[in-house]
Amino acid sequence: MTQATPPRPWLSSYEPGVPHTFTPSGLTLPDLLRRTAEKYPDRVAMSFIGANTTYGQLYKDAQRFAAALHKMGVRPGDRVSIMLPNTPQFVTSFYGTLLAGAVAVNTSPMYTPSELEHQLKDSGSETLVILDTFYPRYEEIRARVPVKRTLVTGVQDALPFPKNLLYPVKARREGTWVKVPFDDRVLSYPKVLASQVAAAAPSVTVRPDDVALLQYTGGTTGVPKGAMLTHSNLVSNCEQARMWMSDLRDGQEVTLAAIPFFHVYGMTVAMNLSVLTGATLALVPNPRDIKMVLSQITSSGATLFPGVPTLYNAINNHPDTPKHNLTSIRACISGSAPLLLETSRRFKEITGGANLVEGYGLTEASPCTHTNPIFGEQREGSIGVPFPGVDSIVVDDDGQLVAPGEVGELWIAGPMIMKGYWQRPDETAKTLREAHGRTWLMTGDMATMDPDGYFRIVDRKKDLIIAGGFNIYPREVEEVLMSHPAVLEAAAVGVPDEYRGESVHAVVALKPGATASETDIIAHCKGLLSNYKVPRSVEFRAELPKTAAMKILRRQLAQEARDSQKAKSA
Template sequence: MTQKPWFAHYEQGVPHEVEIPPMLLHDLLIQSAQKYPKRTAVHFIGYTLTYEQLLEQARRFAHALQAWGVKKGDRVAIMLPNSPQQIVAFFGSSLAGAIVVNTSPLYVPRELQHQLEDSGAETLIILNSFFPRYQEIEKNVKVRRVIVTSIADALPFPKNMIFPMLEKKKKAWVEVKPTEKVRKWPDLLKHTNHDVQAVDVKPEDIALLQYTGGTTGTPKGAMLTHCNLVANCIQAKAWLPDLQEGKEVSLGAIPYFHVYGMTASMNLSIAIGATIALIPNPRDIPMILKTIDRMKPSIFPGVPTLYNAINNHPDTPKHNLTSIKACISGSAALPVETARTFGRITNGANLVEGYGLTETSPVTHVNPVYGEHREGSIGVPLPSVDARVADENGKELPAGEIGELIVSGPNIMLGYWERPVESKHVLKEVDGKVWLFTGDMATMDPDGYFRIVDRKKDVIITGGFNVYPREVEEVLYAHPDIQEAAVVGVPDPYRGEAVKAVVVLKMGKSVSAEELKQYCRKDLSPYKVPREIEFRTELPKTAVGKILRRALVESQDTAQTK
């Protein structure tokens, strides 16, 4: 790339571009197993796997898939929480030449059916407690192989015996009987070996179908290649030049079925030989705090709602969080106040905002972790990523103007699975290279720092004025009594749309709607001040913790029709 303004703000040791070797996704694990065979790769509620053990299990799993008829390019859906089995299945499927289909454990039967049908997955790895959801739609999908596992399969003795007993007492244990079509995880690995058949897979082949979260319509499968995923891992690694390979500990709290957790936590950790302290439930804040205290993680990728939950949890002051040195927040906008508070309680951990999309593997922008990070900014493009704020034709706009953020680089998807029309809508050739049109409205300052103003579809037009929800939310988050906030547009007969805020107060706090409006008037133009404020005990969120503005909008639409 030609000289870009953001290069001047790269930290020492961060290259302008990175070389992407012709590797496959599972080569990340193979290389670390060769370099650090005896180092603990995974720590999970007392159960551990070294890198050589992790690779052996992945190879056993790959062999089992191949023996059961899985061929190159077949889709393998993985519906598991963060667990050793999730990592083994992910890399084992890749070793077998299959295409992984990351599947949310929170999916209801209808959503699961859509993803299995759309991807054409014939193999499903699923937790036993999720199995009844699959049974509801079993006759409607073409799944031929089901591998069932449980949390107990990854626990040491005697925890593996106690866990089912506790689950049965809570009536939460689901017993699944093996059939010709359904096999249990321990039995599958017990009767196999690690002799994986060679498969002719190339870096440009699809490694993963990662479905968009559905916040902007029907979920679509982004086709991410081995090259895309390896590239983004190498780009993220280059952004943290002080990482010590074979020595770091990473907190695996964000879900690995989500594209951000998969790359920023799982793949990056595997690539640098880090120990992953796995958390199966990202909402279990007490467990996260205890794990940080005990495992002393140095790297903590997360999302704003997770950091915010730690900031406001009553147990946080009882734990030592000072081991954390680098935190990159993704998936949603990071409120300035959340970052400041987290920095205080960790005694200086660098929590910076990044940006990415499912379609970009996912990270494209990050603030410098130790250099100049600008509050409210998503930072600057990663090495080998080009970005611009553009008009609808892709023409670059001057610094400071609002336009659509478009990006280009080796981490950009091939397109959407079996959706050529929608692929052409977002992937366009401009100035001799392919750009992804993100749908996000942004600005770039003269130094090359980007700011997301909001999604195109989220912009509120009130009385002819554009209101960007994020700006209003930032003001609300700065209020000392507010824990969470989301801003949406609601129908208004006079203005077309009116600004509405939905807020969650901190425990024990009380403030009126009128007081919040007065507070907003100090920092917002009159037309941006919420005309309506609704108080809730919680906000609707995706599985990874991203606030679902669309769900709030739909609830307003439903209220209007009653």
């Protein structure tokens, strides 16, 4: 790169009131909770199936949890794995862990026993907080992991009377009840918390540069790695998001918390941003239960709804949606996966004009880096412009800046960039690069920047399909597939082709009651795509596989398509 200071053309696109510069506050995550609890002690922090917890009570519970951890031998820097859905126990455990000076390790409830074993071993977690329903998976690998103490909780522990008594009856009837074998190393979470009556958090020093969270990447490109995110990284990203949402009202908003907290996007834009601003978290433990999502929006009067495209798309097409009033929603930032144009248009219609804007981020960036203006110019198909304090460039294979409109790899710098990967200096060196006195995160995403500083993600470097020497970016094909009136979900992947090298294979799920044939889908694409981009084959599924954060597993679909093709030719 030849320029000492990369240009920032996006600053002219900022809305009035959004600052052009950003300086981290130097606060830690426990500082955020303490300040909000002092300012809004009686404000509802969490609403969960009829049970409300104020910020004053949340802070007290987090202190008690921290005291309990300290009493059990947890010390600053120790790792505490949290394997919970969006429940009050998650928020309490997370902030309590940090108040004890320990490091939280977000652990997906969807992990298989082998995935859980890898993460517990890799992180060196000696403490695990887990939902009773997930305990059998842990029991399989318990003897092989470093965990010394396990705190088990259940949904019933957070419910008000009489729901707390009725829930176990319901779970037994549905066959989901799990009897946990408590012993001196497997402890009852509510009993542990209750034993710390009016206990203060241990007196430990928590610094902004201390690691607060190990957030493991999805592992779709190999063995999952733990991104080390500091208090400063996570708080900075919350503060940047707060600056961007210029009309956000402290102490008045209600956040629909459906996106999982164990995913860094949900943790930052739902949980931590709400704590920073004194918003109420309307908790949804299962985002796949669209009826519950709709019900929570209506009953809570949710004003903010961070989510992912598949969640908005599911709401758009759910038969119960017309029965619910969704007009309380004012703003939504969609992240984690590309937001297709049809999804955005339809969601705006059913909510009466809610601003659903596409953003962008990565686990290694805490995660948010770009988004479209909430009320300013929103360019369709664009991830928008960088947050205040974020520098963003598009470079070629030699790290040289490319001209506006040209495709290159997206690099990002700012105070929210991770410290590195946990115990993997070699992987850190491949991902972080020093240039011009800054540390750049090499995203692996192919992007363009227009003259006004709006960025577009073309696709993942490794998802590129090359057919007959032509580069095909799956997202472009998926946009066309989703524009077919019968298509609910779609993915485009590359499969081997003897003549072209690769050809496009489409995997689609149809809307309930809709019909379409392979011929219909291909004919639709032929009218909108160059011939080399048109799918040569179409596979129909009832539902596309997704991660816990509801991101479509495109690479899994690609591998399955290749395996199927190989089996047919054998």
